[in-house]
Ligand SMILES: [Zn+2]
């Protein structure tokens with residue numbers, strides 16, 4: 209095997225270079241994975257523009273991926289060369305207060321593949337063997353590169369504990385469409401998805417949303433949700449945008465005694481205005497969720513492999529590694545693009561759905 213590989217290195221904010229770098233050296237507990245696809249995520253844009261992980265640059269980003277096992281460390285159990293895989297990107301120390309309590313995401317040493325350490329916009333990536341998941345037969349490489357975002361939504365859905373027949377309003381039509389799909393799978397009714405992108409809202413409808421609200425039609429989302437819930441507000445509201453304004457909206461949209469699931473990521477110093485009075489008198493529940501971890505990964509795989517979530521409707525195109533930077537920009541300007549994959553194995557772009 210060659211000692212070097214092609215990689216997209218995020219050198220410093222707003223600079224990506226495609227160059228040869230050393231193939232990662234694996235330790236005994238690690239595996240080397242030949243990367244097939246990586247999905248472009250909003251986090252990649254934040255890293256690219258220097259809003260996130262700027263202190264880690266230069267770094268190879270990329271964290272939503274699939275590939276095949278190329279090499280095993282000598283302590284790597286349960287895997288073999290050629291296995292089709294993805295990997296849980298969330299790594300922790302395993303011994304701190306939080307890790308001992310199964311709250312890995314709060315670990316003092318928490319770090320994520322492709323976000324804090326080198327990731328998958330490259331020909332190869334390494335990962336600890338016990339983070340690696342073998343893809344079920346019915347699951348394509350492309351869907352395999354979509355497990356990470358689905359696992360995050362699964363994590364949030366479990367935290368919120370949506371019940372049969374309860375009303376769920378989702379603010380946001382990015383991963384919001386998946387929140388709508390999971391609410392539907394949990395038996396919620398009605399499922400309401402609110403967004404500003406007609407193409408994505410159509411996917412939300414396909415995924416089982418009973419009502420979609422396009423705020424571009426000039427509708428007041430809070431008033432619409434109240435209208436659909438006898439004036440009460442929704443039993444559950446999922447915030448999946450990540451702005452102070454939409455968080456404030458979520459608290460106005462939930463009924464007394466209801467639950468707000470906080471999912472969208474705001475800037476670190478953003479604040480919102482809300483009335484503690486409503487929290488107390490309204491006995492409101494707020495559940496945060498940061499990432500899909502542990503069991504969320506096999507759960508996400510089972511939902512896709514059995515066709516309960518059909519992610520292909522969200523897949524827009526595949527571009528070569530060389531086009532990563534332009535694709536990052538296109539995703540900001542072309543509202544018809546949903547999920548774009550990058551691959552070092554393709555030489556020209558392939559359009560998947562329009
Ligand atoms: Zn992501």
Ligand SMILES: [Zn+2]
Nearest residue numbers: 301304307315
């Ligand atoms: Zn820890």
